[in-house]
Amino acid sequence: MDSNNDASTDLIWLKSIMKQELDLKPPSLARMRGKAIITRDENGSPTGHAALTNRWQGIEINTFVVDPAYRGKGISHQLLSKVDASRAFCYTRNKKLQSALVKAGYRRAFFPGVVSSVNLILSRTGIFLWMLLMFDFKRIIHQIKNLPNYKLYMKTKFD
Numbered sequence: 001m002d003s004n005n006d007a008s009t010d011l012i013w014l015k016s017i018m019k020q021e022l023d024l025k026p027p028s029l030a031r032m033r034g035k036a037i038i039t040r041d042e043n044g045s046p047t048g049h050a051a052l053t054n055r056w057q058g059i060e061i062n063t064f065v066v067d068p069a070y071r072g073k074g075i076s077h078q079l080l081s082k083v084d085a086s087r088a089f090c091y092t093r094n095k096k097l098q099s100a101l102v103k104a105g106y107r108r109a110f111f112p113g114v115v116s117s118v119n120l121i122l123s124r125t126g127i128f129l130w131m132l133l134m135f136d137f138k139r140i141i142h143q144i145k146n147l148p149n150y151k152l153y154m155k156t157k158f159d
C-alpha cells in the first residue's frame with residue numbers, strides 16, 4: 001500500500017470512530033494533514049489516534065481515540081508517550097484518558113493561557129457553527145450538556 005492509500009485508509013477508520021464518539025468534533029472535520037500520532041497493530045492497521053493542534057501558546061491534544069477493539073490495552077499510554085511538546089494540554093471528561101494523562105505527568109489545570117484561550121474560542125466557535133450547518137444537533141446537545149464535565153490537563157517542560 002502506498003502512503004496515499006495509507007492516509008485515506010487511516011482517514012476512513014478515524015471518521016468511522018468519530019461518528020460514534022459524540023465528545024469529538026464531527027467526522028466531516030477529520031483530517032490526516034498536520035501533526036497526528038497514530039498507533040498501529042502488527043498488520044499496520046490503525047489502533048489509536050491523537051491530533052496535535054498548535055494553539056499559539058502550546059499544543060492541544062485532541063481527537064484522542066482508541067479503536068473500540070483495542071481499548072483497555074494501554075494504547076492511550078502509547079499515544080501520550082509520543083507527544084513531544086514543551087507545553088501540551090488536553091480537555092477531556094473521559095476518566096480513562098484523565099487517568100492516563102496524570103500517569104504521563106500532566107497535572108490538572110484551570111486556564112490554558114490568554115493566547116491559547118483566544119485560539120480555542122475561535123476554533124470551537126468555528127466547529128460549533130459547522131455542526132449547526134450540518135444539522136448535527138445530537139452532537140451539539142451532547143457537548144453542551146457535558147460542558148461542565150470537561151477538565152483541563154497540562155504538561156510543560158518544567159513539570
Ligand SMILES: CC(C)(COP(=O)(O)OP(=O)(O)OC[C@H]1O[C@@H](n2cnc3c(N)ncnc32)[C@H](O)[C@@H]1OP(=O)(O)O)[C@@H](O)C(=O)NCCC(=O)NCCS
Nearest residue numbers: 064065066071072073074075076077092094095096097099
Ligand atoms: C479514552 C480512551 C482513548 C482510552 O484509551 P484506552 O487505550 O482504552 O485506555 P487504556 O487502556 O490505556 O487505559 C487508560 C487508563 O485508564 C484507567 N481506567 C480504566 N477504567 C477507568 C475508570 N473507569 N476510571 C478511571 N480510570 C480508568 C486504567 O487503569 C488505565 O490505566 P493503566 O493502564 O495504568 O491501568 C478510549 O476509551 C476511547 O477512545 N474512548 C472514546 C473516545 C474518547 O472519549 N476520547 C476522549 C476524548 S476527549
